[in-house]
Amino acid sequence: MLPCLDEAAALPGVLAALPPGYRALVVDNGSGDGSPEVAAELGAKVVHEPRRGYGAAVHTGLEAATADVVCFADADGSLDLGDLPPLVAAVGEGADLAVGKRVPVRREVWPWHARAGNAVLSLLLRSRGLPVRDIAPLRAVRREDLLALDVTDRAFGYPLELLVKAQRAGWQVREFDVTYRERAKGTKSKVSGSARGTLRAVRDFGRVLAR
Secondary structure (H helix, E strand, O other): OEEEOOOOOOHHHHHHOOOOOOOOEEEEOOOOOOHHHHHHHOOOEEEEOOOOOHHHHHHHHHHHOOOOEEEEOOOOOOEOHHHHHHHHHHHHOOOOEEEEEEEEOOHHHOOHHHHHHHHHHHHHHHHOOOOOOOOOOOEEEEHHHHHHHOOOOOOOOHHHHHHHHHHHOOOOEEEEEEEEOOOOOOOOOOOOOOHHHHHHHHHHHHHHHOO
């Protein structure tokens, strides 16, 4: 599942990396660059979520999905969908949730402020008993289990709330190294790409941790 907002430039490369046997579901979150048309032409199923917000797009995709195990990734080209099979295999072997830990191909790929924020959040999660070092940019989980977990954040706080609730529910979580590279040219980060985006993410994360 690929939440998508103005990622037309990235989609060809992202979808080309989809492993055999996997089906792409692109959730368009109000793109103005033709992203849904590009995705459909490349064979992806496209659904629309007009309410802006990462969590809103993810939840709509989760409801539209039909597979027993669902995977989530950004659609900007920074993640390699070829890293998904070990995560799916872990779920098949009994893990409740399998997540990716970003390993940047070069240090500059991951801005220092984003790395620092992620380090603080993952430290807080470990202090609560969840053995992760990233906030799950790539993940695999059973669809029905995730629906039952009842993640309610519809903005940037969704991944963090998922991990917090997974820990509270006693889920077995396994983490795998995944490649993290430059996003595709012609796309812009909704979080680290602007001061406004970073502030919105901090606000959303703080809201989740305060619950």
